[in-house]
Every structure is written in structure tokens, then in C-alpha cells.
Amino acid sequence: MAQVAQDMRNIYLPNAETWVLVEGEKPIGFIALIGDEIGGLFLEPSFHGRGFGKALSDHAVALHGPLRVEVFEKNLIGRRFYDRYGFVENGRYVHEDSGEKIIKMVMPAN
Template identity: 55%
Template structure:
């Protein structure tokens, strides 16, 4: 059985595992030093300041979504659980809580971009990610 529940500090190891394993396939183009700093930021900056929910399947955390208001700061799901509607369940939770949603996705992250497009997110802005020089797409989901 799969549930979406609030993040607890004891979920940290599973959340980092989901992030690391997803990074490998979704963001292979990002520099290693940037990814190493992001792992620290997740623990010290993002999780303490975000509203985070986890996907738990048979009592095992397999993914998470971190929200800052109506912005999806991150959505990461163990690759072994892609295509099982768990990402949709997490975005549904965010949408139930906040209505309209926004997310930034690296242009080269086709896994993320295709997921959000299928959900109904639309491109509203293109910009350059300062730390990496990579193009980022800002996507918006309108609940109405």
C-alpha cells in the first residue's frame, strides 16, 4: 500500500537515497561539485525550510516532494518506482494543498519535463541557472 505523508527527520536517509538515485538519471549533466553542495543544501537548507511529503510504499520511503508555498522545490522518486503513479500522487497532494503550482526544471531533464507536461504544467518562462549555466524552464499548473 502506498501513502503520502509528512516528512519526519527519520526519513532523511531514504530521502537522500531517492535524490541521489534520481539525480544520476535526471541530471547527469550537472557538475559533481554542484551536486555535492546540493546534497548538503538538502539537509541544512531545503528540508528545514520546506513543507515536505514522502511517498511510502509498504513502510519504505521511496520518494519525496518539497514545497515552498505553491512552488515545487523538488520531486524525487526512486527510479525503480517511476511509472507507478507515485509522482502523480505527490503532485496531487501539493495541488490539493496549494492549488496552482510552479516548478523549475532543467531543460535537459527530459524525465522531469515530460512528467510535468503530462500532468498539465505549461511553460511560462525560460532562464539560465546561475550556478551551472544550464537553461531552466519555469512551468506552471493552473488548478482552475
């Protein structure tokens, strides 16, 4: 998983369209997009369950339409969020660098 974190910092985020959510002057979360794919959606844990992830996702959908995402099977918080938001599974594979299972998800077009 260390390689995944390093790739996120060095490859994905520098090439992504990133929107940061700030409360006061403190960044509390962000969504990073590569086209219509969510490359990363993170919130400070104390802000979970308060609608901020939905707000970031709503903004991304307004910009790019239905989105795609890949989430680690073990990421129960992320999977629960994407399920509630309306994403549906459309495939699985094993992440080569980590050996972890990945779930591919998409938003159905309305």
C-alpha cells in the same frame, strides 16, 4: 551540478514542507514545497510510471492549489512528467551556479 545538490540538501529541503511516500517501511519518494512551488519531486527510478509522482503532486495541489516548478532543460524525465500533469512553460533562464538552462512552468488555474 554539485553545488545544486548541496544547495538542495542544505538550503531548500530544510526550509520546505516535505511529504514522503513510503511503501512498506521504505521511503520511495518525496515532494518538497515552498509555498506553491515544487522545490523537489523525486522517486526511486523503479517506481517511475506507476502513478506515485501524480499522487504526490495531487496531494500538493489539494493543499496549495495550482503549483509552480522550475526544471532543468536537460531533465527529460521531469519535463515529460510536468507536461503530462498539465504544467505549461512560462519562462526560461540560465541557472547561475550551474550554467544550465532552467524552464519555469506553472499549472493553469481552472
